[in-house]
Amino acid sequence: MTPQEMVKRIHKAAGKGCIVVTGAGGKSISQLLAEPGASHTVLDAQIPYSRQALEEYVHALTDQHVSLNEAKLMADSAFHRAQQLATEDGSLFGVGCTAAVATDRDRKGGDRAYIAWTNGISRGSYSIWFDKARRSRRDEEDVVSRMVLNAIAAALGIEGHIRVEILENERVYESL
Known part of the structure; x- marks a missing residue:
């Protein structure tokens, strides 16, 4: 399935939520807003790019900025924001993504991303470590x-997923 096809499914699903990304993942917000029906799905989307902005969003200081724990805090904060913004009863979700990707400066650690989601009943997460020499x-x-x-789709209970091309030495973990 293509991202555009998934976005159409997301907009047709019953449920609204908030998305927060930092480091990478901003294209997903653009893709959601590029298709008709975004107002049926998106209550709020934010990109708190500096460490201070992210700490204010999650109301916490974390030891590791790009971590699964941070992604879970982001998803929980996004879900609580959805609860505050929702004007009608219905399914809600929160999705958080934190990433360290290719940059023009020296950085410790590998290129990686953590994505977490919650819908108030269940939660899940994805982690990926990239081959920074080939991406x-x-x-x-x-x-x-x-x-x-894919995380938004999982939070909404949508069947199927967007195919993600993973290189042979990249690692992906999923927890549902």
Whole structure:
């Protein structure tokens, strides 16, 4: 399934929510807003790019900025924001993504991303470690954005997923 096809399914599903991404995944927000029906799905989308902005969003200080714990805090904060913004009863979701991707400066650690989702009843997460020698920032952004859309779909109970091309030495973990 293509990202555009998934976005159409997301907009037809019953449920609204908030999405927060940092480091990568912003393309997923653009894709959601590019298709008619975004107002049926998106209550709020944010990109708190600095550490301070992210800490204010999650109302916490974390030891590791790009981690599964941070993604879960982001998803929980997004879900609570959805609860505050929802004007009618219905399914809600929160999705959080934190990533360290290809950059023009020296950085410790590998290129990676963590995506978490919750719908108040269940939760899940995805993690990926990239082959930074074989991926450009644009490639990594595309993969992360596909995973964010898959997380929204999972939170809404949508069957199917967007295919994500993983290289042979990249690692992906999924917890549902």
